[in-house]
Amino acid sequence: MHTQVAIIGAGPAGLTLSRMLHLQGVSSIVLENRDREYIETRTRAGVLEQPTVALMHELGVGDRLSTEGMSHNGFYLRFDRATHHLDFHRLGGGHATVYAQQELVKDLVANRLSTGGSLLFDAEVTAIETTADGARILVDHAGTPLEITADFVAGCDGFHGVSRAHIPAGRLREHSRTYPVAWLGILARTAPTTPEGMYCAHENGLSVHSMRGPRITRQYLQVPADTDLDDWSDERIWDELALRSASDDHPELERGEIFDRSVAPLRSYVCETMQDGRLFLLGDAAHIVPPTGAKGLNLAVSDASTLSHALGAYFAAGDRSFLDAYSETCLPRIWKAQQFSWTLTTTLHALSDDxxxxxLRRARLGRWVESEAEQAALGEVYLGLPFPTRWNFTG
Incomplete structure (x- = not known):
């Protein structure tokens, strides 16, 4: 089986890239090692930047996003028992949209299948072989061996995927930082605390309160990195969420049924080697950001937009210049998002007993509340910096 682009991973990066290539007449096959139900139900990020939302509409997958997504102007910030609203839209225009990643994946999968695109589930890539002229991908497709040849490979298979592991260690330029904390996340049947998401900075640590609808909330607690979920009963979770979010200007936090919970460690990672010959890395395969600020999904879509533009130029006109510049084109936006997430993470979390x-954290929080200049700078990144390049669909 031959295709122009083999895409490993059916997350936001891989599926977005496949849609953009399809609209440019470039063939691709998407290989996903999980089944469809898994990728359409796993709980992930829920905040889409303005450029991400605009792109989904351009790609023709924005109908449910328009009707079910919740447009937000900024976020709430609570500390010292007082609640403040940072209205970024008022200062710079644009919106963020709350729409769960798994819902976006559903939309992109449905579109891929309805347009006849190749999408293989239960397809584990066992080997990648690249040459100067192309690539060969060996796949275990639900127990059946499969060989695919391609002109290029897009590695969208996450931090632990096979794509980055294919690049020799001596050619990788990597940067990483681990934090001594994790986020204990829950989905609960409760009403949202505020009309938009809220970060609560407390001496005990951060709590985060966001929504997935009028009666479903997604909430987080900062916990030690080695936390065992079994040590956290529903009562203990609600007690700590209530303590950290207590205020003198809003009702007490509503409690309800917790129907999903998880623990995710916080880390920052950038692989500046985002390409190696015919292989290109996108999304979590190339970079990880802490969940503070919700940049991961949006960076993945930005990578897909950049690579789509480069591949489109190559297949339309034989122009390799954009492909050759892929890493250096993506990295400035990635580092700006890393800096933003680092700033929010170190300001909102209790990372020291000192x-x-x-x-010092309270002083920075105070500046965010008091200064419109500080708010404008935060809002510019929170609502979404422009993608490095525009994908070049002209149909």
Whole structure:
């Protein structure tokens, strides 16, 4: 089986790239090692930047996003028992949209299948072989061996995937930082605390309160990195969420049924080697950001937009210049998102027992609340910096 682009991974990066290539007349096959139900139900991020939303509409997959997504102007910030609203839209225009990643994946999968695109589930890539002229991908497709040849490979298979592992270690330029904390996340049948998402900075640590609809909330607690979920009963979770989010200007946090929970460690990672010959890395295969600020999904879509533009130029006119510049084109936006996430993470989390740390954090929080200039700078990145290049669909 031959295709122009073999895409490993059916997450937001891989599926978005496949849609953009399809609209440019470039053939691709998407290989996903999980089944369809898994990728359409796994709980992931829920905040889409303005450029991401605009692109989904351009790609023809924005109908449910328009009707079910919740447009937000910014977020709420609570500390010292007082609640503040940072209205980024008022200062710079644009919106963020709350729409769960798994819902976006459903839309992209349905579109891929309805347009006749190749999408193989239960397809585990066992080997990638690249040459100067192309690539050969060996796949275990539900127990059946499969060989695919392609002109290029797009590695969209996450941090632990096979794509980055294919690049020799001596050619990788990597940067990483681990944090001593994790997020204990829950989905609960409760009404949202505020009309938009809220970060609560507290001496005990951060709590986060967001929504997935009028009666479903997604909430998080900062916990130690080695936390065992079995140590956290529903009552203990609600007690700590209530403590950290307590205020003098809003009702007490509503409690309800918790029907999903998980623990995710916080880390920052950038592989500046986002390409190696005919192989290109996108999304979590190339970079990880802490969930603070919700940049991961949006960076993946930005990578897909950049690579689509480069591949389109190559197949339309034989122009390799955009492909050759893929890494250096993507990296400035990636590092700006990393800096934004790092700023939010170090300001909102309790990462030290030093009392001075809390006072310094409170001072920065105060500046965010008092200064429109500070808010405008935060809002510019939160609502979404422009993608590095525009994909070149002209149909």
């Amino acid at each position: 009392p001075m740390d809390w006072q």
